[in-house]
Amino acid sequence: MKSFLESTLTRAWLHRGALACALWPVSLLFHAVSRLRARLFGAGLLTSHRLPVPVVVVGNIFIGGTGKTPLTIWLAVTLRAAGFNPGIISRGHGAAGSAPRAVTPDSLAQDVGDEPLLIARRTGCPVMVGRDRPAAGRALLAANTQVDVIISDDGLQHYALKRDVEIVLFDGRGAGNGFLLPAGPLREPVSRQRDFTIVNAPLLTPRLAATVGGQPFRMQLAGTVAERLTARATRMALADLADLADLKGKRILAAAGIGNPGRFFAMLRAQGLHFAELPLPDHHDFLDQPFARVDADFILITEKDAVKCGQIEHLRNDPRLWVVPVTAQLDGALAEQIVEKCRGCSTA
Template identity: 65%
Template sequence: MPTTSPSAPSALETTLTRAWLRRGPLACALWPVSLLFRGLAGLRAAAFRLGLGNSEKLPVPVVVVGNIFIGGTGKTPLTIWLVQALRAAGFTPGVVSRGFGSKDSAPRPVGPASTPREVGDEPVLIAARTGCPVMVGRSRAAAGRALLAAHPQVDIIVTDDGLQHYALQRDVEVVLFDGRGVGNGWTLPAGPLREPPSRRRDFTVVNAAQLTPELAAAVAASAAAPRCHPVPSNPSDGAPAASSPHPARAPGAGDAGVWQMTLAGDTAERLQNRSEQATLLELAQRARSQGLRVAAAAGIGNPARFFGMLKAAGFDLIELPLPDHHDFLDRPFAQLEADLILMTEKDAVKCAQIEELRNDPRLWVVPVAARIDGALAQQIVEKCRGCSSA
């Protein structure tokens, strides 16, 4: 029985991914090139800081959710969590995104009829889960302007990715890692990082089941510095006060702190009819008692994270790791001998657009939600309230 899909990541990608987790012969051979990459990235960032590059300030606070580790670390669930937290704090948030695979470079709104091929899979998912205005475009600044013009009630913008998109000024930066930490700690192509671990940011979040002191120390920003100065909370304006340190914030991680995020998925929904639901524990028990063959597909940056969650729920899986943003046009399940196929919600938004897959009764979607200490949201809100508008 196959354990991987024909569309699994290439051998080159797999080799590099493994090499990036340690400082072995291949990584060491590429290290001199990584110094050049790191230097160019640093010069580019410095040019924008010194005002040598065109960088636009929007009239509302901008919060960037991004990563320096290449590939997926869980930005979309974090973005959804942050939008919901900002709304609960009294803001009216909107989201801008590049929209991976989007057909247009000009700003384009994400509506109920938008498809992943038109605007990208993650923006479709964010719009569906949050109900807030979402705009995609190659230029985040242009997308932000278009979003504010179309939705003047929006008073804060969250950008899904775009950490290195310095043409848009930001008030708060949230950098997300996962259990892989910083890998071997080197920048591309010798390592998995777009920028060095010491990159300045306001908050560091780690998407991992266990946040060990070693992992927290590896991802902590040694040069963390706030982008704007928060003002003290005034109880009369309803702004939540910043909380004291707590277990989810790694001790000794510096002023920026390191916050733990976990992804929780307790139920599954049949793709053919999303109202038909079952808990993962129920499905796993049913599969064992009936001898069902169960597969799991994940076209995300780190499929192992999804597979691990399902195994923890009791599933014995055929694993199908797919390339990030996989479009499913190659029909990867056609020859798969499985009675039940579990997939991520990000993959489901694309499969739902393909009739053959939409009507496949074997396909079940596993929505996940980010779980983070609420004090992080309070501190982000406090910073946003203290950032002046343009």
């Protein structure tokens, strides 16, 4: 029932149909409450904390997966290449407890969340999770005195933490029907101020650029190889896998427990692959053994799902599982602008 309701709303959010219009009055109330909350923080009636280093917030106003994790990884790599020592804070979806907790490459996904664990492994940066973002930031700085800039992953609406740079990410769905929750997919209006706007899409059309506002940069996720989960050093080009499947009749299943599984499937098709699809809920824990009765020679999964599958006994030894890493590709001019803005930030 829950998945049915979610899929119904997701479809409704892309158009101004009967359901969206029926929910529109409720979205006005949501807008009023969220605007009041932002104004209370702005007026100092609700406390907003400043950390002693610049804070870069990566987030979205479109609910659901737009590609924040690959963007956060790209941003950390970019800032490090520019001479910074970045640290990353995150809520940690599904993380155990509320107190700040350090994330290491050996952490359990059930303790710290799948996305922070993936970020820690891909970047090598200090990562701290916690519901209280200012507390997580202070804990990270106390444990890692070399950190001189903090990236807040998915922290756009967490106004309790002051920020110096805001990056808003959209994907090919743009702003959907343009309504706020629950009539549409938006947490805040598109007119919301921000420093940088990024659109995760194969093509940034003038119409798409106009719907998201600002002067958007395009981000593209590139994934061209698969790595065997049981031995990540064993790699195969996706184009070679497509040829193998065509020549020898190998059966392929693609599974994705991310916010927008369709984007993962579309990327694989662009590599010439033909496969059955298994979309799963975002942050799926895989404890229901979704591959137990799957008749496939290859099962392609995302890196986010791999951090969990690799910690489950019956999955980490399944030779059919292959991981498809993705890398965010963005304009070098955007990197320069973000770096310069960070360098120009004053610290407390």
